[in-house]
Amino acid sequence: MSEPTATGLSSLDAARxxxxxxxxxxxxxxxxxxxxxxxxxxxxxxxLHDSPRRGFSAEFAENRSYNKGDDLRYLDxxxxxxxxxxxxxxxxxxxxxxxxxxxxxxxxMGWVSAADRYPTKLEYARLLAASLSLLLIQQGxxxxxxxxxxxxxxxxxxxxxxxxxxxxxxxxxxxxxxGKTEAGSAIKDLSTRLQRRGLVVLISDLLVDPDTTRTxxxxxxxxxxxxIVFHIMDPGELDLPAAGEAIFFDPExxxxxxxxxxxLRKQYRAAVEAAVDSWRxxxxxxxxxxxxxxxxxxxxxxxxxxxxKRSRLS
Amino acid sequence: xxxxxxxxxxxxxxxxxxxxxxxxxxQTDRRISFPALRYLSRAEDARxxxxxxxxxxxxxxxxxLLIALALAAAGPLLGRGGARDHAPTDVALVIDNSASVxxxxxxxxxxxxxxxxxxxxxxxxxxxxxxxxxxxxGPPLAAGVSAVRAAEALExxxxxxxxxxxxxxxxxxxSALPADGDRRREVxxxxxxxxxxxxxSLQSSRDDAAVVAYVAPxxxxxxxxxxxxxxTGGTTVPSGIGHGVIVRTALFGAVGDSAGGEASIRLEVDGxxxxxxxxPWGGTATLGLPELPIGSHQGRVEIDPAGARSDDxxxxxxxxxxxxxxxxxxxxxxPLSIGIETLGQAGRLGLGAGASVAVIEGSSLAGAPWxxxxxxxxxxxxxxxxxxxxNQGLSAAGVxxxxxxxxxxGDLGLEExxxxxxxxxxxxxxxxxxxxxxxxxxxxxxxxxxxxxxPWLLRTQANNRLVLLLAxxxxxxxxxxxxxxxxxxxxxxxxxxxxxxxxxxGSDFDAxxxxxxxxxxxxxxxxxGETRNVEGGGLYTPIRSGTYAVQGQGQDxxxxxxxxxxxxxxxxxxxxxxxxxxxxxxxPGREVFTAGPEESAWEAAVFRARRGRDAAPWLLxxxxxxxxxxxxxxxxxxxxxxxxxxxxxxxxxxxxxVASS
Numbered sequence: 009m010s011e012p013t014a015t016g017l018s019s020l021d022a023a024r025x026x027x028x029x030x031x032x033x034x035x036x037x038x039x040x041x042x043x044x045x046x047x048x049x050x051x052x053x054x055x056l057h058d059s060p061r062r063g064f065s066a067e068f069a070e071n072r073s074y075n076k077g078d079d080l081r082y083l084d085x086x087x088x089x090x091x092x093x094x095x096x097x098x099x100x101x102x103x104x105x106x107x108x109x110x111x112x113x114x115x116x117m118g119w120v121s122a123a124d125r126y127p128t129k130l131e132y133a134r135l136l137a138a139s140l141s142l143l144l145i146q147q148g149x150x151x152x153x154x155x156x157x158x159x160x161x162x163x164x165x166x167x168x169x170x171x172x173x174x175x176x177x178x179x180x181x182x183x184x185x186x187g188k189t190e191a192g193s194a195i196k197d198l199s200t201r202l203q204r205r206g207l208v209v210l211i212s213d214l215l216v217d218p219d220t221t222r223t224x225x226x227x228x229x230x231x232x233x234x235x236i237v238f239h240i241m242d243p244g245e246l247d248l249p250a251a252g253e254a255i256f257f258d259p260e261x262x263x264x265x266x267x268x269x270x271x272l273r274k275q276y277r278a279a280v281e282a283a284v285d286s287w288r289x290x291x292x293x294x295x296x297x298x299x300x301x302x303x304x305x306x307x308x309x310x311x312x313x314x315x316x317k318r319s320r321l322s
Numbered sequence: 323x324x325x326x327x328x329x330x331x332x333x334x335x336x337x338x339x340x341x342x343x344x345x346x347x348x349q350t351d352r353r354i355s356f357p358a359l360r361y362l363s364r365a366e367d368a369r370x371x372x373x374x375x376x377x378x379x380x381x382x383x384x385x386x387l388l389i390a391l392a393l394a395a396a397g398p399l400l401g402r403g404g405a406r407d408h409a410p411t412d413v414a415l416v417i418d419n420s421a422s423v424x425x426x427x428x429x430x431x432x433x434x435x436x437x438x439x440x441x442x443x444x445x446x447x448x449x450x451x452x453x454x455x456x457x458x459x460g461p462p463l464a465a466g467v468s469a470v471r472a473a474e475a476l477e478x479x480x481x482x483x484x485x486x487x488x489x490x491x492x493x494x495x496x497s498a499l500p501a502d503g504d505r506r507r508e509v510x511x512x513x514x515x516x517x518x519x520x521x522x523s524l525q526s527s528r529d530d531a532a533v534v535a536y537v538a539p540x541x542x543x544x545x546x547x548x549x550x551x552x553x554t555g556g557t558t559v560p561s562g563i564g565h566g567v568i569v570r571t572a573l574f575g576a577v578g579d580s581a582g583g584e585a586s587i588r589l590e591v592d593g594x595x596x597x598x599x600x601x602p603w604g605g606t607a608t609l610g611l612p613e614l615p616i617g618s619h620q621g622r623v624e625i626d627p628a629g630a631r632s633d634d635x636x637x638x639x640x641x642x643x644x645x646x647x648x649x650x651x652x653x654x655x656x657p658l659s660i661g662i663e664t665l666g667q668a669g670r671l672g673l674g675a676g677a678s679v680a681v682i683e684g685s686s687l688a689g690a691p692w693x694x695x696x697x698x699x700x701x702x703x704x705x706x707x708x709x710x711x712x713n714q715g716l717s718a719a720g721v722x723x724x725x726x727x728x729x730x731x732g733d734l735g736l737e738e739x740x741x742x743x744x745x746x747x748x749x750x751x752x753x754x755x756x757x758x759x760x761x762x763x764x765x766x767x768x769x770x771x772x773x774x775x776x777p778w779l780l781r782t783q784a785n786n787r788l789v790l791l792l793a794x795x796x797x798x799x800x801x802x803x804x805x806x807x808x809x810x811x812x813x814x815x816x817x818x819x820x821x822x823x824x825x826x827x828g829s830d831f832d833a834x835x836x837x838x839x840x841x842x843x844x845x846x847x848x849x850x851g852e853t854r855n856v857e858g859g860g861l862y863t864p865i866r867s868g869t870y871a872v873q874g875q876g877q878d879x880x881x882x883x884x885x886x887x888x889x890x891x892x893x894x895x896x897x898x899x900x901x902x903x904x905x906x907x908x909x910p911g912r913e914v915f916t917a918g919p920e921e922s923a924w925e926a927a928v929f930r931a932r933r934g935r936d937a938a939p940w941l942l943x944x945x946x947x948x949x950x951x952x953x954x955x956x957x958x959x960x961x962x963x964x965x966x967x968x969x970x971x972x973x974x975x976x977x978x979x980v981a982s983s
Contacts, residue, residue, distance in 0.1 A: 267366055275365035280358070
């Protein structure tokens with residue numbers, strides 16, 4: 009695979025090794041998602057890991073005596089021909105992890121409070137998804153993608169190849185924010201598709217129906233899946249903008265609310281803190297990991313959060 | 323409350339601005355996309371619990387702030403203000419120095435308290451005020467002067483033993499204040515407000531000078547005193563005749579058992595105890611005077627201390643003169659002759675040569691035998707035929723009266739002259755009509771009249787002689803008098819008392835009241851020994867009780883002197899004050915305010931035209947407080963954010979903790 013040479017990369021070259029700590033606004037403005045994701049992951053410098061369980065992957069490990077009930081497909085006929093004894097082949101499983109990235113692409117993900125300072129939540133989520141998928145695939149994990157709003161808009165089946173990763177990048181690049189959010193149904197739909205236990209990474213601003221979403225997360229855990237929730241927030245959502253008297257409206261639902269931002273600032277902060285705290289507690293209760301990411305935070309932070317989770321799975 | 327700039331209250335309309343803004347604040351067209359609307363909605367819900375209260379509070383603070391500023395700009399003056407916060411005022415300070423204020427109020431005489439209250443009022447005066455000082459007894463002490471000068475004038479003021487008409491003094495003081503439209507007028511009456519000090523009711527007045535009266539502490543004990551003293555023989559008595567002093571006591575303010583009891587009375591003449599007696603309160607006692615030698619004498623009657631001290635004694639002056647020498651010209655056996663003989667034998671008269679009184683019966687005028695006598699007593703002839711000769715004799719003597727026949731006078735009685743004897747039952751059957759001629763008239767005195775109003779006994783003067791002219795001969799045919807027991811007392815009065823011009827003084831005087839000194843007077847020496855020159859026939863006011871000596875010179879150049887007594891007027895004995903309601907009735911048509919006895923109450927009452935305290939500084943302070951409150955209410959959490967610089971209040975996350983690690 010040749011290195012891309014897209015415009016704008018020259019400035020990136022010097023900082024490539026530490027893109028994981030670069031400003032999200034700067035790297036989101038770069039043109040090539042693949043190069044950026046690589047820069048982030050390489051900067052993050054995560055090594056490969058061993059599969060924790062022996063299985064039936066392609067790499068041979070050793071032979072053992074046949075026991076009644078063993079699958080005859082794994083009999084080593086060559087050894088039998090030489091020794092007249094029945095042995096079955098054992099393989100060292102490189103990975104048995106199938107990871108799904110659940111990416112929220114609803115209308116709210118396209119919102120940014122200060123376009124000159126922060127990327128949109130979707131741009132941030134796209135970078136995060138690209139970096140995570142590269143990290144997973146480099147470890148030999150099969151990685152898939154589901155983009156959803158109130159329905160599943162894109163579905164990419166997990167694979168482990170680099171070609172598959174490029175396909176994922178292509179899907180990610182084509183995503184645009186639109187529609188309402190209905191995470192619960194997307195997660196449930198996903199759970200029906202996952203035959204084997206795996207890792208589910210939910211990337212969303214969580215401006216969703218909390219009850220159905222939490223129920224769906226618990227359902228995933230019940231099915232034995234590991235779950236990480238990346239809660240993406242714009243800094244402008246943490247603090248109410250100094251807009252004075254204005255009519256605030258939800259771009260997804262069109263709902264309106266007239267308010268004085270100065271008068272409500274204190275209560276708004278409390279409401280956000282309560283919501284974040286609720287998500288954190290509910291996630292932990294469901295056995296899921298939770299991380300709040302704001303779009304001004306370097307992506308390395310998110311990757312570290314993920315790596316800790318992934319290392320536990322190992 | 324009053325306002326210096328009432329127009330500024332219009333600024334208070336600005337108080338409507340916050341209300342309008344409050345009502346309009348949600349009417350905005352500004353739309354902001356904000357996906358985290360659910361958090362905003364929760365914040366709105368959380369805030370709505372306290373929103374109404376805080377909004378209303380903020381609204382109230384803003385409205386209050388604007389109103390406070392508008393009120394401050396209007397210059398509000400609250401209450402009556404301090405003692406010195408008053409408009410320029412002309413003040414008539416009427417201070418009571420009559421005898422009644424000598425009573426004790428605490429340890430000091432009430433007068434001292436009144437002086438202190440007067441000084442309190444003067445200390446409350448402003449430099450632009452003008453003060454008139456009117457003692458209730460005596461002339462004004464100051465007119466239109468500053469408070470400082472008025473206070474200096476008060477230093478010269480002392481108590482007197484006089485009485486006063488407080489109402490009259492207030493009217494006089496009020497009228498002395500100029501009617502200047504730009505200045506307030508006020509009479510400050512500092513007195514014990516003795517009810518007897520308002521002997522007359524005043525007419526309704528349109529005088530705009532308010533009367534502010536001090537209410538003195540009430541008397542602590544009843545007041546007893548000598549209400550009256552009378553010398554039975556008058557102030558000039560002939561020697562050799564016994565006289566007495568009639569004393570009447572009075573007690574005021576006593577209740578219950580204290581109303582009983584008696585007063586111990588002592589008589590002192592020329593510094594010696596001359597007698598003593600006891601009399602019930604309100605009763606009289608008569609004490610006999612000792613036989614006094616010819617000359618002037620002083621005496622006083624005193625009781626034990628009872629309330630105010632000044633009215634516990636009364637002074638008198640008495641002059642003992644030799645009895646007159648009388649010579650009778652007429653029929654020896656006439657009743658008149660017999661009466662004179664009787665009085666002479668009793669030592670009440672002198673008889674014989676060198677007579678000062680010549681008594682001439684109608685038919686005995688020939689030859690003008692009265693030469694040398696200073697008093698001529700004429701009786702008309704019994705026969706009308708002799709009347710022309712009688713009239714000629716009168717004319718010759720210079721008498722300006724003539725006798726005319728009264729055809730049928732009828733049976734007439736005599737009007738009692740108020741003397742110690744009575745004419746009851748004495749009838750007059752014959753008389754002449756006394757007609758004023760040249761030289762006779764209004765200046766003469768009618769001593770007795772018949773009950774039809776005609777003069778029966780006249781006193782006039784002729785050629786420097788005193789003339790007594792009777793309208794009837796003192797015969798049984800003409801009148802019952804010769805056979806009546808009154809005959810001898812009548813003759814004694816006629817020849818001893820009425821036979822000389824009234825000797826000055828005829829009685830004692832009230833202290834504090836002006837009196838007319840004799841025409842020959844040149845100076846008066848008061849009881850303290852201070853002598854003051856006077857103009858003969860002019861006025862002199864004895865302000866202290868006691869005996870005064872008058873010195874002068876007669877027409878012949880010979881020195882003359884007399885003495886008189888001045889005493890506390892009986893009206894001063896009753897210390898009962900008027901009530902505030904009664905005081906208002908005494909000054910119809912005027913504003914009357916009362917205050918006291920505490921100094922603070924008095925200080926708060928004087929200078930009615932106060933402008934109030936300036937409330938603007940307080941309102942501005944209130945405005946500052948409201949501004950601070952508005953800042954706190956309008957920017958909640960501002961202080962906390964400035965100190966926390968934002969990051970510490972962000973929601974925490976594992977991500978941030980990892981990044982920091």
